Amino acid sequence: MTAAALAPAWRVRRRRRVADTVMAVLLVVATAIAVGLLVLILGYLLVNGLPALTLKAAQGAQIMNPFYWDLNDGTRSFARRFSERHPQKNYPNDMQAGVYASVIHYLKAVDKAGGATDGKAVVAAMKAIPTDDPLFGKGYIRADGRKIHPLYLLEVKKPDESQSKWDLLKVVATVPGEDAFRPEKDGGCALSK
Numbered sequence: 001m002t003a004a005a006l007a008p009a010w011r012v013r014r015r016r017r018v019a020d021t022v023m024a025v026l027l028v029v030a031t032a033i034a035v036g037l038l039v040l041i042l043g044y045l046l047v048n049g050l051p052a053l054t055l056k057a058a059q060g061a062q063i064m065n066p067f068y069w070d071l072n073d074g075t076r077s078f079a080r081r082f083s084e085r086h087p088q089k090n091y092p093n094d095m096q097a098g099v100y101a102s103v104i105h106y107l108k109a110v111d112k113a114g115g116a117t118d119g120k121a122v123v124a125a126m127k128a129i130p131t132d133d134p135l136f137g138k139g140y141i142r143a144d145g146r147k148i149h150p151l152y153l154l155e156v157k158k159p160d161e162s163q164s165k166w167d168l169l170k171v172v173a174t175v176p177g178e179d180a181f182r183p184e185k186d187g188g189c190a191l192s193k
Contacts, residue, residue, distance in 0.1 A: 047093045050156065050168045058156040066151050067094035067135060068169055074134020079166070091166040097135045102147075105131050139177055144189035148177035 047068065050058060069079035069091045078100070082092045092100075109125035110116045131139040131147065139149035154169040162168065184192050 047166070047168060048090055051165065055157060055159040055162055055168065059158045061156045062172065063154045063156070063169065064151055064175075065094050065154055066149055067092075067097040068152060068154055068171070069097075069166065070169070071152070071171070072134070078135055083166075101131070101133045101135045104133055105129070105141075142184050142192070144184055144187055144192045146181055146184070146187075148181060150177050151175045151180040 047065075067075065069075050075097075078097065079091045082096070083089050105126060106122070108129055109122050112125040112129060113121040116122060127141045127143065127145075131141065131149070136149045139147060141147050151174075152171050153173040153175065155172045157168060157170055161170070
């Protein structure tokens with residue numbers, strides 16, 4: 001079976017996981033409101049799921065994420081371009097931004113390696129070139145292949161704090177890349193040796 005044939009099934013399964021996450025959080029919120037307690041940390045909720053969840057239900061919940069469309073001028077510019085081309089005018093989530101940034105970095109490495117025919121040379125170039133893009137900022141790729149960049153603790157805004165449909169989160173804290181990921185020496189990856 002081809003990747004193209006599998007793609008629709010994968011998308012359906014992914015949508016179900018997101019819908020299941022939204023429904024589970026709504027259930028927790030309803031229960032917490034009934035009990036008078038609500039502190040949520042959402043481990044797997046993309047920005048695209050928040051409109052369905054609603055700010056009223058999710059307000060105060062916290063999400064750890066490497067990207068948010070409203071972090072700086074570069075992320076805002078990318079989000080506008082992305083939304084203009086998206087059939088539902090959605091704003092990008094961290095995975096979509098990550099694909100964009102990784103392809104840009106890959107193409108820089110292909111240029112440095114003198115072409116894409118030698119995969120080892122391209123990977124070596126990707127690790128040698130520091131990453132620096134408007135979506136994730138300055139970073140680097142370690143010997144074990146882990147991309148190091150900051151992570152952001154984001155909090156869902158209250159409904160009266162939001163200025164637009166996609167104005168959903170605010171930055172609570174920034175975790176430097178060196179602190180955000182397991183140290184390379186503790187990973188046990190053969191590539192690090």
